[in-house]
Amino acid sequence: VDASWYNFRQWLEYFGNKFGREIIAVPPHFTSQECSNCGVKVHKSLSTRTHSCPHCGHVEQRDVNAAKVILSRVNGRGGHPQTNAGGDVSSTSVGRETCLSKKRR
Numbered sequence: 001v002d003a004s005w006y007n008f009r010q011w012l013e014y015f016g017n018k019f020g021r022e023i024i025a026v027p028p029h030f031t032s033q034e035c036s037n038c039g040v041k042v043h044k045s046l047s048t049r050t051h052s053c054p055h056c057g058h059v060e061q062r063d064v065n066a067a068k069v070i071l072s073r074v075n076g077r078g079g080h081p082q083t084n085a086g087g088d089v090s091s092t093s094v095g096r097e098t099c100l101s102k103k104r105r
Contacts, residue, residue, distance in 0.1 A: 026073045036060070036068035 009025070016023040033041050035051065037058035042051065044062075051058070051065040060068075 024074050026070050028070070031069045031073075032062055032066040034066075034069045036065045036072065 009023075013023045015021075030041060032051075033043060035042055035053040035056060035058055038053060038056040040053060040055040042053050042055075044051070049062050051060050051062050053059070058065075
């Protein structure tokens with residue numbers, strides 16, 4: 001599974017570079033359990049499809065909440081672009097990370 005994830009990430013990085021997009025790898029750990037509004041970790045089973053935060057009262061569809069958590073990590077709390085000496089976005093790490101594309105400025 002890790003090899004296919006690595007290949008997928010390499011594919012994303014290649015096409016991101018080709019089309020002027022920066023690929024940022026975000027560790028996916030607990031993205032579906034973290035509240036996108038306040039950051040509190042809210043434990044839930046996989047069958048629970050709605051995020052409901054007891055701390056701040058935020059309620060949202062689980063996948064939408066997780067997507068917002070990933071975006072917030074990219075925007076300053078844990079995403080890490082990796083570039084090589086030539087300035088190309090690349091990675092030698094193999095692992096499970098979520099990759100997002102951002103237009104390069």
